[in-house]
Amino acid sequence: MKLFLLLAALPIAVGAQELHVLSGGAAKSLVEPMAASFPGGEVDVQFQPMGKLFESLSQGANVDVVIVTQEMVSRLQAKPGARAIARVGIGVAVNEKAPSPDISTVEAFRKTLLAAKSIVYIDPKVGTSGKHVAEVLEKLGIASEVNAKAKLGSGGYIVEPVGKGEIELGIHQISEIMPVKGVKLVGELPRELQKYTVYVAVPIKASPAALAFIDHLTGPQARARLAQAGYTPPE
Numbered sequence: 731m732k733l734f735l736l737l738a739a740l741p742i743a744v745g746a747q748e749l750h751v752l753s754g755g756a757a758k759s760l761v762e763p764m765a766a767s768f769p770g771g772e773v774d775v776q777f778q779p780m781g782k783l784f785e786s787l788s789q790g791a792n793v794d795v796v797i798v799t800q801e802m803v804s805r806l807q808a809k810p811g812a813r814a815i816a817r818v819g820i821g822v823a824v825n826e827k828a829p830s831p832d833i834s835t836v837e838a839f840r841k842t843l844l845a846a847k848s849i850v851y852i853d854p855k856v857g858t859s860g861k862h863v864a865e866v867l868e869k870l871g872i873a874s875e876v877n878a879k880a881k882l883g884s885g886g887y888i889v890e891p892v893g894k895g896e897i898e899l900g901i902h903q904i905s906e907i908m909p910v911k912g913v914k915l916v917g918e919l920p921r922e923l924q925k926y927t928v929y930v931a932v933p934i935k936a937s938p939a940a941l942a943f944i945d946h947l948t949g950p951q952a953r954a955r956l957a958q959a960g961y962t963p964p965e
Contacts, residue, residue, distance in 0.1 A: 749939050751775040752783055753797035755885055756858070756903040757929045759959040760816055761797060764952055770942045779885045781856035794940045797947075799858050800928040809936035814964035815947045816905075816956055817928045820859050822916040823889045823900040823907045830916045831899070839920050840870045846879070846899040850891055853882040859903045862925040869923070889913055903927065905960035915960075928964050 748771065753761050755777045765773035778786060780802060787793065787806075796806060803812060822833050822842075831845070832838040843849065852860035860882065867873040881897060889900030893912025900913070907915050918924060931947050933940040946952065956963060 747939075748772045748774050749794050749943055750792050751795045751797065751943070752786060752791060752793045753777050754780055754783060754799060754858070754929060756818055756905050756927065757797050757816065759905050759909050760952065760955060760961055761947070763955065764947055765943075767951065768943055768946050770939050770946070773943065777886075779852065779856040780858055782885065794935045794937060795931055795933055795943055797929055797931050800930050803930050803932060806932055806934070809933045809940075811936065811941050811944060812930055812932040813944055813948050814928050814930050815944075815952065816961040817926050817964045818903050818905045818961050819918050819924055819926050820862060820901065821904040821907055821918050823892050823902065823910070823913045824898065824916055825892055825895055826912055826914045828898070828914075830914070833916055833920065836870070836920045836922050839923065840872060842899070843867075843870070843876050844872060848897045849876060849880045849899050849901065850883055850888055850897045851880065851901040852888050853884055856884060857888075858927055859901070859925075863901050866919070866923050903960075908960040 751765065751773055753775055758777045761775060765775045780799060783798065784805065800814065824830060831842040833842055851863045854860040854864040867876050887906055887910045889902050889907055889910050891897040892900040893910050900907070904915060904918065907913060931944045933944060953963065
């Protein structure tokens with residue numbers, strides 16, 4: 731009995747096949763290092779905006795685990811074992827050499843958007859934060875003015891042009907701002923305009939490796955990385 735328990739506790743790397751994970755891009759700075767440190771074998775992770783991710787699934791992508799926003803879980807043919815792994819808010823980025831604009835209140839944020847010469851956020855058709863930013867602009871009554879000078883990113887680290895000095899201001903999920911070279915995080919959107927997104931790891935195949943990877947994403951090592959990667963715990 732003791733021998734059985736010991737064997738059950740060992741990592742499943744021996745003879746394990748590669749685990750295929752498809753994840754929303756805003757979870758990259760947490761999921762990527764956790765995949766590299768997974769003791770259960772090799773993990774191949776592809777990062778895509780939500781729209782593209784579901785397109786890939788509909789085209790028959792070979793996936794063991796997906797990491798999606800909480801709102802999207804109901805669209806998946808999932809197996810038991812889904813767990814929330816992290817929460818992230820939307821923030822504002824400028825070049826690291828630029829002064830930080832005032833975004834402390836709704837009105838201050840509105841004035842900053844109107845004053846900016848150029849802005850980037852992710853295309854609302856493909857990214858979670860982009861859809862929310864578009865709604866915020868409508869709510870503030872400045873959608874036409876801002877979109878006339880805005881660039882819509884299609885995925886990845888869309889604030890990279892801010893770090894290169896090509897665009898003045900970026901709005902994106904904080905986890906996709908912090909890793910970008912040459913930018914600084916000004917802060918979160920004002921509380922009244924904020925949207926927190928919870929990312930959930932969902933097993934598509936109920937294999938021991940898939941479930942072990944989800945355990946890894948919610949374990950102590952992952953929790954220790956949350957703040958430095960721009961997240962907070964999902965609770």
